[in-house]
Amino acid sequence: MAQLAWLVPLFPLASYAVLAFRGRALGERAPYVAIGAMALSALLGWGAFLEQVAGAPPYVWRAVWAVGGERTLTVGYTVDPLSSITVAMITLVGGLIFVYSVGYMRGDPYYARFFAFLSLFCAGMLTMVLANSFLLMLIGWEIIGLCSYLLIGFYFRRRSANMAQMKAFLTTRVGDTLMLVGIMALFWQFGTVDYHAIFEAVREGGESASAVVRLGGWEVPLATLSALLVFGGPVGKSGQFPLHVWLPDAMEGPTPVSALIHAATMVAAGVYLVGRAYPLFFYTPHHEALAVVAWVGTLTALLAALMALAQDDIKRVLAYSTISQLGFMMAGLGVLGYAAGLFHLLTHAFFKALLFLAAGSVIHAVGTNNIKEMGGLRRFLPVTFWTFLAGFLALAGVFPFAGFWSKDEILLEAYHHAPAVYALLSATAFLTALYMSRLVAYTFFGTYRGPAHPEPDPWTPEDYARAGLHAPHHGHGTPHESPRVMTGPLVALAVGSLVVGFVGIPGTGPEGGSWIHHFLKFEGFKEAGIHAPSFSWPLALRSLGVALAGIAVAWLVYGLRAVPSERIRAWVGPVYPFLRNRMYIDALYGWVFVRGGLLLAAGLRWFDVHVVDGLVNLVGGVTVVTSRLHRLFDTYVVDGLVNLVGWVTRGLGLLLRPLQTGRAYNYILVAAAGLGLIVLVSLWRL
């Protein structure tokens, strides 16, 4: 199976090609192509994964992609525990999202295009995961970026979607550029972009691995610098502070896209890359690059959880929770919890996909994103409610759901390796339970309030006409449950949100550890004498208590309204608008980078036209003026001289003219006189 793993990304790629060229003709049948391709990928991916589970050795294949002098750049793929389990997750969760989309997107005028982009998205993600060099990883990585751009702006008639897609691409590209510089630095250092060669070199810590660069008087280990630059990519892609701003806006895409971006692909890419390139971070002096990862993650987790508290858009709350959970994963990886961070990536994929899809089902039913306009939906949407509840419990970290096991692992590692991180993450866990309970209370409990302004249709009548469809009527009476093709994936993901965590139960692996710890292990720990802390009941109970406390507080405020939220809002004063406006970070970027950039561009344009080109025209003008002067000189001096010669000649001619009488006897007289003169002179000489 591992030898065939190269086909895994190619199936969705082929599906993309088919849908891009034949999508219109396929019409309603377009999803079969996409889902069929995904099923084949899943089959191969799971085959390779189960082989790894059974203990097959990692498989690596590479080929030369480009040459530079005598050096080569290779591309290829690796099948090992990390890549295979991630592929298994992507194909499963991604496939379920595809199925759900069949129902959610039905009747859309660009139905085939949607599935084409989804397929390409998964192809990019699978390429990125299976890649065995920074080069191929980057290719997959940017294809993901492209697809997120295309899908976030799928409703391309909407100005807000246009802005969101640009914001997503550009913000992540800032990170990508840093990563590219990091890759350049790695190539400089090691002469290759191959993962295995680089990781082997940093592990051995030879000369090139311990190089130092001077940055304005500071001596920075090159290894740390490269690792941190590479980390720029994940910061952008996985929505870490300060490049997190694009992720909440990515909600402009259709809901299945949000699920895909927030769970199985895109944001997972960043965390995966940190896991994949773990040696790069680990083998820096004092693991200092990992410390940065840990703190960026912790800060992100906390800030995003705070912002989530003040949002009213159901998808936006979930988006901030994604940022926060990604922070958890980064923090886990940063505090030496290699398996813990990646485990949370896997469990989170299930319950976050579930939450988004269930939210989509809610939006589908009520026609608004605003949770304040919902309420009491548990009666109208029973399947959606119960599955959402499963996702909620998993996210909040309630026993025995998946999030409990993976989040607990992270907290456990933090407790042992970085107590400050532990404290902050525990606070975040409390906030997580709080804002999620708030969301559940507003959406599913109380009485149904109904939307004041239902979302307008994203398409214009001409879009429908062009596709040969009729614009749907958006008459929303009472909300109704979604069709089976949508609830089916919800149920499957709900089951996943429960059972996926079981691989993290202590005792499922050898020596009393968990299976996931055994499967995803980082060899460097053993060499460095770092032992994973073993499961501890007091800590687990403490984190469970934190989660339950969050739920309880939310229940008091939003459920029983013992302390109405309005009073809390008044009590905290400016904190609420501060959080609600995303701490004004987006506004700041808008002023500094967008407006600043445009102003600079306009200024340089002026400079170009008036100064640079002005100089050129000045030279041209001066040349013209000089040539005019030349012409005067030419006319009066050069030509004047010529004329002078003419005049002199003419004057002499005039002087001599009287001699030219034209009468023969005059000439004969003169000739005779001359002859006489000659004779006289000759005689004289004698």
Place this chain on the structure above:
Amino acid sequence: MPILTLTLFLPLVGALVLLFLPKEDAERIRKVTFGFSLATFLASLGILSRFEFGRPGMQLVEQAAWIPAVGIQYKVGVDGLSLVLAILTTLLTALSVLYSFRENHRVKEYNLLFLLLATGMLGVFFALDFFLFYVFWELTLVPMYFLIGIWGGPRREYAAIKFFLYTLVGSLAMLLGILLLYFHLPPGQRTFDVLEIIRQRPLAGTGLLAQLAFWGFFLSFAIKVPMWPFHTWLPDAHVEAPTAGSVILAAILLKLGTYGFVRFSLPLFPEVFQQHAPLVATLAVIGVIYGALVAMAQTDLKKLVAYSSVNHMGYVMLAVAAAAWAHGRPELQQAAATALNGATMEMLAHGIITGALFLVVGVIYDDRTHTRGVDDFGGLWAVLPKYGAVSITAMFASLGLPGLMGFVAEFLIFVGSFSIFPVFTALAALGIVITAAFFLWTIQRIFLGPTNPRWAELPDLDRREMWTLVPLVVLMIIFGVYPKPLLDVINLASLDVVAMLR
């Protein structure tokens, strides 16, 4: 069969044939022109089939005495660098001729000039004699001057004269450089043979004279590239030139400058170039960032693409400057070769991508809307799905999206140059973000959002337009996904140049 000579003069023969066709028969003139340009393209592929991969140095050299008294000969040859650029030339000439089937104004002269231009450009890439090179170099100027001046837009005369004079000033400076080199050869051995002059480097160690000659060549090439701050002729020329003229201008004529730097400046003046490499790199980085920012502020699509060329050619020059810095530093040779591969790849990628972009602008401007204002559109993707797909692909290729050709070039330039000029390269990487920003903004303003009702009924690409655009898109993808075959050819030439820098 002298394949190089055949390829070189086929277009000229075509031009002569056109002379005998009645100018009223526009259709036949177009077909004959296209036939000759296609034949030239096939002939250039014939060169490829005879090219020995893995052999360094010039190949398929053909030579004949011309003016032996002063050491001038007809000598042509190819290596990896000139071969790929020649094929690019013949391909884009054929596509430009095909695109121009709609041109109805003075068809005979128009097509004749295109064929003449093709011979001029091929001659620049093939020539191995400085005199011959100079003749072809100047020959490219004249047809383009008339193409802009006769078939151009409202300010065509200003643009044509600016283009002509600006580049002519450069050429004259180069001519002085050539003569300096020539007269420093020992009397009796004086020759214009490029390889011989490079071997002898007559100005090595002459101090001021070498400096003068270097700057002479530099001025000529820098104007052609164009490097900042010699770039302002470019937007004017592009805006006024007819679409096919813009395509050739951007895709090929700009490459004459970068080709000159790699072929002549590097091997002829390694010491002097090294001494000035930081300055050249500075100008290159300014070009990258400045070009991208000014492009962002444009509202005319052609100007926007023109400034994006300033940006992209800046990357090429950064790589060339990095290679120059590697002179005499054996530890940097591999990086220099990588950077030069990237530079050559960028020449090709920019040729294909920007060629496609100008065609894309032409398709919408010439026959459909007669406006190029970025803000005059909106929602076109829904109206023109094929056109949208092609344009968006080309724009993403231009902004360096992996999987498309521009990325390969930029990646190689960056990884190669970073080992030599880390700070300059890191600064140039900023350009990636700005380029992405203005292309995405352009896509948004033209293709997304509500449809401007004025354009609700536009027809999508017709078959001929597809034939001009699809080959370019296919090439972008093929060499973006698997560039190795192309790089194997290029790498030979880069290794040669690097060996000369040793």
